[in-house]
Amino acid sequence: MSSTAKKCVVIGAGFSGSCSAWELVKAGHDVTVIDPVLPGLSTSYGNAGCISPTAVVPFSYPGVIRQIPRWLFSADGPLKVRWSDLPAVTPWLWKFWRSGSMEKVEAIAEAQNTLMTRVKADYDRILVETKAEWLRESRGHILLYDQRTHYERDAWQFALRKRLGQDCRELSLAELAELEPALAEGPNAAQRVALLDESWEHLVDPAEVVRSIAEAAFAAGAKWRQQRVTDLRRSENGPQLRLDGGETIDADEVIIATGVWSNKLTAPLGTHIPVGAKRGYHTMVHEPSATVSRPITLASRMFLFTPMRLGLRLAGTAEFAAIDARPDYRRAKILLKVARDYLPGLEGDSYSEWMGQRPMMPDSKPVIGPLPGQPGMWCAFGHGHYGLTQGPTTGRIIADLVSGRSPGLDLAPFAADRF
Ligand SMILES: Cc1cc2nc3c(=O)[nH]c(=O)nc-3n(C[C@H](O)[C@H](O)[C@H](O)COP(=O)(O)OP(=O)(O)OC[C@H]3O[C@@H](n4cnc5c(N)ncnc54)[C@H](O)[C@@H]3O)c2cc1C
Numbered sequence: 001m002s003s004t005a006k007k008c009v010v011i012g013a014g015f016s017g018s019c020s021a022w023e024l025v026k027a028g029h030d031v032t033v034i035d036p037v038l039p040g041l042s043t044s045y046g047n048a049g050c051i052s053p054t055a056v057v058p059f060s061y062p063g064v065i066r067q068i069p070r071w072l073f074s075a076d077g078p079l080k081v082r083w084s085d086l087p088a089v090t091p092w093l094w095k096f097w098r099s100g101s102m103e104k105v106e107a108i109a110e111a112q113n114t115l116m117t118r119v120k121a122d123y124d125r126i127l128v129e130t131k132a133e134w135l136r137e138s139r140g141h142i143l144l145y146d147q148r149t150h151y152e153r154d155a156w157q158f159a160l161r162k163r164l165g166q167d168c169r170e171l172s173l174a175e176l177a178e179l180e181p182a183l184a185e186g187p188n189a190a191q192r193v194a195l196l197d198e199s200w201e202h203l204v205d206p207a208e209v210v211r212s213i214a215e216a217a218f219a220a221g222a223k224w225r226q227q228r229v230t231d232l233r234r235s236e237n238g239p240q241l242r243l244d245g246g247e248t249i250d251a252d253e254v255i256i257a258t259g260v261w262s263n264k265l266t267a268p269l270g271t272h273i274p275v276g277a278k279r280g281y282h283t284m285v286h287e288p289s290a291t292v293s294r295p296i297t298l299a300s301r302m303f304l305f306t307p308m309r310l311g312l313r314l315a316g317t318a319e320f321a322a323i324d325a326r327p328d329y330r331r332a333k334i335l336l337k338v339a340r341d342y343l344p345g346l347e348g349d350s351y352s353e354w355m356g357q358r359p360m361m362p363d364s365k366p367v368i369g370p371l372p373g374q375p376g377m378w379c380a381f382g383h384g385h386y387g388l389t390q391g392p393t394t395g396r397i398i399a400d401l402v403s404g405r406s407p408g409l410d411l412a413p414f415a416a417d418r419f
Pocket of ligand 1 (some may be wrong): 009012013015016017034035036037038039041042043045046047048049050051053101119227228229230258259260261262279280281282283315316317355356357358359380381382383384385387388389390
């Protein structure tokens with residue numbers, strides 16, 4: 001260990017924490033990772049697996065509010081609010097709505113783009129270094145609209161992305177049928193609009209990728225504590241953590257990578273960060289009778305199919321509820337029902353269902369950087385829909401910050417106190 005090595009504690013072992021731990025060990029620091037759950041088994045477990053470097057447009061934008069009633073009151077709709085939890089989520093929804101002016105949307109997309117343009121290089125490197133390259137497929141992504149009018153409603157998003165140097169190409173229906181024959185049938189198949197974005201890649205087992213990255217960090221010297229941090233504070237020596245069981249640990253640097261639970265640690269230190277829990281579900285169809293060969297987003301229904309190592313994953317939907325509310329697996333069943341509109345007769349030899357909570361900031365940008373007023377404490381959470389995509393880049397930035405190096409981009413748009 002060099003004289004510049006610091007004693008670092010990473011709280012949380014999802015994509016964000018595991019990538020941070022790997023980068024910190026590589027930078028020569030003394031690292032401990034703490035989580036009551038094994039690496040990758042929380043939100044990072046069951047996502048749709050897409051590495052989506054062109055996904056820079058935020059979820060709050062002008063006009064989105066007008067679409068919400070239609071989504072909310074449709075039986076198979078993509079959005080649900082638990083009415084009993086509405087008072088708890090209303091302040092977050094207000095901030096979400098306030099983030100959606102066109103001026104803000106453009107600034108958010110530009111800021112996200114500064115992170116996203118690094119994603120490919122950071123992924124290429126970390127997957128090779130941690131021997132997880134075999135879990136990535138590079139076949140692009142298809143965005144599928146049911147009708148041209150739906151596509152035209154989103155045309156401003158493509159214009160914005162084009163201004164940022166991103167591109168995708170419209171496929172003819174014949175090209176779509178050649179690339180994805182299973183999608184050729186189904187109602188309205190002749191009216192669809194399909195866009196191919198070749199920059200997207202996907203992980204065929206996201207949880208296994210997190211496990212590989214964390215294992216690589218442990219093999220390189222990081223220590224593992226399967227415990228919960230109950231309290232984060234400042235002692236006269238610097239950051240101090242208390243674990244369940246009462247033990248305290250002193251650290252030079254603490255990385256808060258605790259997803260939707262992050263505010264529980266930061267609020268007592270004086271910084272309330274509005275990280276919301278935007279739930280999503282998946283249904284995994286094992287041995288599917290029909291499948292696709294690359295991730296397909298059903299833009300008109302707001303969910304995805306991703307071909308994975310263990311079957312076809314149908315993932316998505318948005319549900320707002322309190323963090324500890326019980327999952328409502330009817331949401332996962334809707335995914336299967338809707339999927340059959342696109343892959344008629346879809347059956348499998350078994351199905352599994354899962355719920356995860358996207359750590360979602362109202363402006364769709366993560367929180368990466370110092371915790372205000374708390375030297376040696378760093379935020380690495382709030383990645384919302386794109387935590388898998390941005391995990392390696394976040395880890396790299398955190399290691400730069402802890403090591404006193406410039407991360408090479410402006411972190412002001414990702415500041416913890418921006419609200
Ligand atoms: C349905 C769905 C589909 C998605 N699809 C995609 C996709 O295709 N592409 C993409 O980029 N992203 C996707 N996402 C988002 C992505 O999964 C998340 O952004 C990402 O997993 C968040 O990672 P994380 O490390 O921040 O959080 P987590 O994976 O939740 O990890 C946080 C960890 O912190 C631990 N923790 C919490 N509190 C404490 C404490 N006090 N002490 C110790 N440990 C603690 C937790 O146990 C947990 O393990 C999707 C999400 C969902 C739900």
